[in-house]
Amino acid sequence: MQASPPMSLHDALAHALGADRLNTDPAFAEAQAGDWSDAPRCAPPLVILPRTPEEVARALAVLAQYRQPLVVQGGLTGLAGAATPQPGEVALSLARLTAIEAFDTVGGTVTVQAGIVLESLQTQVEAAGWFFPLDLGARGSCQLGGNAATNAGGNRVLRFGTMRERILGLEVALPDGTVLSMLNRTTKNTTGIDLKQLFIGAEGTLGVITRLVLKLEPKPAAAQTALCALGSFDAAAQLLKALRMRLPALSSFELMWDDFMVAAGEVAKLKPPFSTRYPVYALVETLGDAGDDAQQALEAALGDALEHGTIDDVIVAQSLEQAKQLWAARESVGELLAATRPHAAFDVGVPMDEMERLVATLRARLEARFAAQRHLFFGHLGDGNLHLLSGPYEAGTDLLEVEALVYEAVRDAGGCISAEHGIGVVKQAFLGLTRSEPELDLMRKIKQLVDPAGILNGRRVVPDRDTSG
Amino acid sequence: MQASPPMSLHDALAHALGADRLNTDPAFAEAQAGDWSDAPRCAPPLVILPRTPEEVARALAVLAQYRQPLVVQGGLTGLAGAATPQPGEVALSLARLTAIEAFDTVGGTVTVQAGIVLESLQTQVEAAGWFFPLDLGARGSCQLGGNAATNAGGNRVLRFGTMRERILGLEVALPDGTVLSMLNRTTKNTTGIDLKQLFIGAEGTLGVITRLVLKLEPKPAAAQTALCALGSFDAAAQLLKALRMRLPALSSFELMWDDFMVAAGEVAKLKPPFSTRYPVYALVETLGDAGDDAQQALEAALGDALEHGTIDDVIVAQSLEQAKQLWAARESVGELLAATRPHAAFDVGVPMDEMERLVATLRARLEARFAAQRHLFFGHLGDGNLHLLSGPYEAGTDLLEVEALVYEAVRDAGGCISAEHGIGVVKQAFLGLTRSEPELDLMRKIKQLVDPAGILNGRRVVPDRDTSG
Numbered sequence: 001m002q003a004s005p006p007m008s009l010h011d012a013l014a015h016a017l018g019a020d021r022l023n024t025d026p027a028f029a030e031a032q033a034g035d036w037s038d039a040p041r042c043a044p045p046l047v048i049l050p051r052t053p054e055e056v057a058r059a060l061a062v063l064a065q066y067r068q069p070l071v072v073q074g075g076l077t078g079l080a081g082a083a084t085p086q087p088g089e090v091a092l093s094l095a096r097l098t099a100i101e102a103f104d105t106v107g108g109t110v111t112v113q114a115g116i117v118l119e120s121l122q123t124q125v126e127a128a129g130w131f132f133p134l135d136l137g138a139r140g141s142c143q144l145g146g147n148a149a150t151n152a153g154g155n156r157v158l159r160f161g162t163m164r165e166r167i168l169g170l171e172v173a174l175p176d177g178t179v180l181s182m183l184n185r186t187t188k189n190t191t192g193i194d195l196k197q198l199f200i201g202a203e204g205t206l207g208v209i210t211r212l213v214l215k216l217e218p219k220p221a222a223a224q225t226a227l228c229a230l231g232s233f234d235a236a237a238q239l240l241k242a243l244r245m246r247l248p249a250l251s252s253f254e255l256m257w258d259d260f261m262v263a264a265g266e267v268a269k270l271k272p273p274f275s276t277r278y279p280v281y282a283l284v285e286t287l288g289d290a291g292d293d294a295q296q297a298l299e300a301a302l303g304d305a306l307e308h309g310t311i312d313d314v315i316v317a318q319s320l321e322q323a324k325q326l327w328a329a330r331e332s333v334g335e336l337l338a339a340t341r342p343h344a345a346f347d348v349g350v351p352m353d354e355m356e357r358l359v360a361t362l363r364a365r366l367e368a369r370f371a372a373q374r375h376l377f378f379g380h381l382g383d384g385n386l387h388l389l390s391g392p393y394e395a396g397t398d399l400l401e402v403e404a405l406v407y408e409a410v411r412d413a414g415g416c417i418s419a420e421h422g423i424g425v426v427k428q429a430f431l432g433l434t435r436s437e438p439e440l441d442l443m444r445k446i447k448q449l450v451d452p453a454g455i456l457n458g459r460r461v462v463p464d465r466d467t468s469g
Numbered sequence: 470m471q472a473s474p475p476m477s478l479h480d481a482l483a484h485a486l487g488a489d490r491l492n493t494d495p496a497f498a499e500a501q502a503g504d505w506s507d508a509p510r511c512a513p514p515l516v517i518l519p520r521t522p523e524e525v526a527r528a529l530a531v532l533a534q535y536r537q538p539l540v541v542q543g544g545l546t547g548l549a550g551a552a553t554p555q556p557g558e559v560a561l562s563l564a565r566l567t568a569i570e571a572f573d574t575v576g577g578t579v580t581v582q583a584g585i586v587l588e589s590l591q592t593q594v595e596a597a598g599w600f601f602p603l604d605l606g607a608r609g610s611c612q613l614g615g616n617a618a619t620n621a622g623g624n625r626v627l628r629f630g631t632m633r634e635r636i637l638g639l640e641v642a643l644p645d646g647t648v649l650s651m652l653n654r655t656t657k658n659t660t661g662i663d664l665k666q667l668f669i670g671a672e673g674t675l676g677v678i679t680r681l682v683l684k685l686e687p688k689p690a691a692a693q694t695a696l697c698a699l700g701s702f703d704a705a706a707q708l709l710k711a712l713r714m715r716l717p718a719l720s721s722f723e724l725m726w727d728d729f730m731v732a733a734g735e736v737a738k739l740k741p742p743f744s745t746r747y748p749v750y751a752l753v754e755t756l757g758d759a760g761d762d763a764q765q766a767l768e769a770a771l772g773d774a775l776e777h778g779t780i781d782d783v784i785v786a787q788s789l790e791q792a793k794q795l796w797a798a799r800e801s802v803g804e805l806l807a808a809t810r811p812h813a814a815f816d817v818g819v820p821m822d823e824m825e826r827l828v829a830t831l832r833a834r835l836e837a838r839f840a841a842q843r844h845l846f847f848g849h850l851g852d853g854n855l856h857l858l859s860g861p862y863e864a865g866t867d868l869l870e871v872e873a874l875v876y877e878a879v880r881d882a883g884g885c886i887s888a889e890h891g892i893g894v895v896k897q898a899f900l901g902l903t904r905s906e907p908e909l910d911l912m913r914k915i916k917q918l919v920d921p922a923g924i925l926n927g928r929r930v931v932p933d934r935d936t937s938g
Contacts, residue, residue, distance in 0.1 A: 418658075
């Protein structure tokens with residue numbers, strides 16, 4: 001056995017980083033006590049705020065020496081509790097790592113520190129004629145390191161991919177403080193195992209992402225937006241295929257079922273977009289040139305779809321203001337969530353050819369069992385990503401039964417229990433429904449390999465082996 | 470210690486799979502003795518030819534029990550020797566796993582066995598109005614499992630990504646025969662470590678890919694092609710950025726330096742495309758609609774570039790035949806390779822803002838040291854992927870000096886030693902130039918974790934730890 005280190009943990013960290021990197025203020029700790037999920041909040045006794053990637057590695061080395069459990073924190077906008085401290089954990093915040101370290105304005109790549117806020121990066125690269133296409137509601141608070149750790153998605157994945165497709169290189173500090181510098185800047189790199197992929201989407205359980213090399217796109221001059229009214233899910237699927245073929249600039253295809261549209265209209269006080277109601281609606285966006293070409297291309301494609309009977313009605317935005325109105329229902333999700341508390345909210349993946357049946361199955365089962373609640377469906381059709389908001393339930397209801405009902409149907413449809421929100425602490429109990437035991441076993445072994453003491457974001461994502469049997 | 474198994478390996482395999490899955494014919498073995506690289510050929514004493522993914526797993530379990538080293542073989546078109554047998558290895562061929570198992574014609578995904586030939590998949594999905602965009606010269610022989618194991622690239626990565634971006638799901642048999650079934654079918658899936666990523670690009674060292682779920686695109690109706698003459702590398706970079714912004718359908722941007730164009734013209738007996746010579750040429754392709762829109766969009770964008778002086782001259786193909794002529798120089802690489810033997814051929818990654826300087830550095834150093842040889846540069850500009858063909862050298866020349874000269878300059882430019890061909894057995898000595906010791910260490914540990922006996926594609930990709938120091 002090893003003798004106890006001579007200093008307290010606090011003193012060792014202060015010695016390694018400087019005392020001004022440590023914050024034990026209870027008010028600050030309270031602000032760091034949880035993310036946007038419903039996971040129980042827990043104020044950390046200490047928040048470490050390194051100023052450089054190198055300081056992150058040094059902090060980890062000290063924490064490893066003391067076998068001190070820790071949670072990594074970015075913008076705290078997660079929806080699965082991965083960044084919510086658990087009892088006994090100190091917090092390591094990346095909020096001070098906000099530098100853009102390099103910007104290749106010829107090739108369109110940028111090297112950034114992990115704590116930069118998504119919207120801040122978007123703004124800074126747009127000033128140079130480039131575009132970072134990942135976009136999500138939390139853009140004003142979420143950080144790029146967190147976007148990578150959760151493989152963030154959002155509304156433009158259809159054209160530009162998830163965060164994984166944006167990442168050319170990563171620098172990661174392992175739980176023992178070893179730095180893996182993988183700051184590759186080219187699209188193609190086939191030189192052994194692509195280790196950075198391990199850390200993307202692992203929700204901070206394998207290492208702390210400290211730097212990223214991101215791939216940019218040339219800045220589109222304008223967005224073209226339309227809202228389509230459709231007679232069936234099948235028509236929506238046909239429309240998506242036709243538009244993908246005709247419009248390579250297609251960037252969003254958001255599906256909303258009628259009851260979602262009605263509920264969104266109520267909470268956000270919106271005028272119904274069409275004079276009658278339709279079974280489903282598709283919100284379509286292309287990102288293209290500022291001239292008339294892109295607008296005409298969208299109008300021509302939708303005109304043909306109307307003529308062929310794929311769509312029943314359509315509104316094409318003629319101004320930024322009108323585009324905003326068309327997005328209003330889809331963007332009212334925050335208000336809908338607030339209005340339906342307590343609720344169960346889902347973010348599941350389901351293959352497109354199973355989606356219609358799954359929605360029908362879930363609707364029937366939920367309405368039979370929970371008749372007093374609303375069950376609202378919407379999603380990113382092209383990504384196989386379905387959202388469901390079910391509520392409001394009575395205060396204090398245990399929502400496990402709702403979750404089990406939904407996740408079991410998702411499993412039966414060949415889907416996954418989380419498309420873009422992650423597992424964190426709130427979905428661990430269900431992970432085994434859509435990941436097999438050999439997969440969970442290999443995940444545990446990899447975790448054990450890089451973090452044998454289990455101190456980094458422990459008790460998250462992969463459940464411990466079931467020893468009850 | 471364990472007692473020797475009672476049967477011979479051959480008998481055990483015959484018992485597990487059936488004797489008709491085993492081939493020991495020397496003529497067949499000779500055909501399986503190597504890939505397209507210059508790695509020394511070695512005929513395997515036994516070739517195992519499973520008929521199903523399940524048989525692959527069963528074969529691996531038997532081989533693991535006997536601690537029998539093996540090499541996994543696909544279409545044998547690799548350029549790094551990863552599929553070339555090493556002494557003592559038996560071969561496991563996936564050539565009989567050719568079924569398309571499922572095809573979602575609504576969402577555009579396909580579930581296939583690993584041995585299907587790339588061109589065969591392309592043809593079959595196009596018949597249903599879909600498109601598999603990965604494309605490379607070896608399309609008529611290479612297999613999808615091999616494309617995944619090497620993270621294949623090619624000419625359309627600019628728009629459609631590498632093989633990694635095409636893969637939604639994988640099934641992998643681990644070296645002990647355990648099956649990891651990760652046949653996800655949605656774009657978004659954030660449910661723990663994305664284990665399939667480990668196997669993509671690992672060149673078969675961690676497991677045998679047996680099934681793949683692939684993402685398709687709607688089939689473009691037509692290609693639009695142009696060849697641009699440019700005054701400088703910088704002009705080419707400007708053109709790429711302008712076209713990426715204007716033309717979301719841009720799928721290829723192939724750069725060729727003048728000496729490459731001259732040499733290609735000689736070996737393939739081509740008429741020079743322009744009446745004068747220019748420093749560099751860019752071959753541009755969009756994949757779009759069959760109507761005039763896509764052609765007009767390309768012509769308008771190139772017309773503007775001509776007017777602004779970004780390009781000096783341009784030929785826009787007006788027919789399929791003319792498009793083929795414009796591609797002829799770029800497609801003559803096979804003939805160029807044959808005409809320059811013995812040669813050193815390179816496939817390196819280099820950030821775009823370093824590419825011009827790297828080409829100048831390499832040209833100067835190579836011409837100074839190897840004045841009698843040709844040094845021809847071409848590449849996929851948008852992917853940061855530079856190819857170099859240097860030769861012919863005298864028969865029997867040890868080309869290590871050429872390789873060291875090139876790879877050291879690539880390292881200094883922040884690049885990587887292989888963009889799309891992989892490491893295999895032929896580039897192991899140089900891997901440490903552009904991957905750090907902590908990276909190599911973690912790769913070795915992961916290999917050890919899944920293949921403790923080191924029997925699957927051993928002695929490849931990651932060099933053994935240097936014990937000389």
